[in-house]
Amino acid sequence: MALWLLDSQHLGRNQGVKRIAGRLLKQPAREGVVEAQSRLGRLLCCECDGQRDRRIGFELLRQAARAGDCQAQLELGRLYCQPDHSEPAKARQWLEQAAAQGSQEAASFLQRIKG
16 A cells, blocks of 8 residues: 555655655564565655654665665665765665666666766
8 A cells, every 4th residue: 555655646746645655664664574664765765854764764775775675775875875875885886786686777877976
């Protein structure tokens, strides 16, 4: 249900819907469901203003990326390129893993940072 809400073109942009989806993803993420960790992590890192939420989101992304989630690997690579997380070696590591799984977005991002 949460993934459907977030993926919906119209509903997925609404902050209230994102909040509901986040609540629905919380328990499965705690239980180690990789897709829930990835989606909730991306939601917390990209949509929340609170430092605590972003820190939790970052850890959820890290867990999902370690489990092989391509989207989490891509997002971690992007985050490690940002000034507040600037760690180019880690960015490259996660982007290379996502690219190895076929992510064209990760491959093009790698080209830009190697550039």
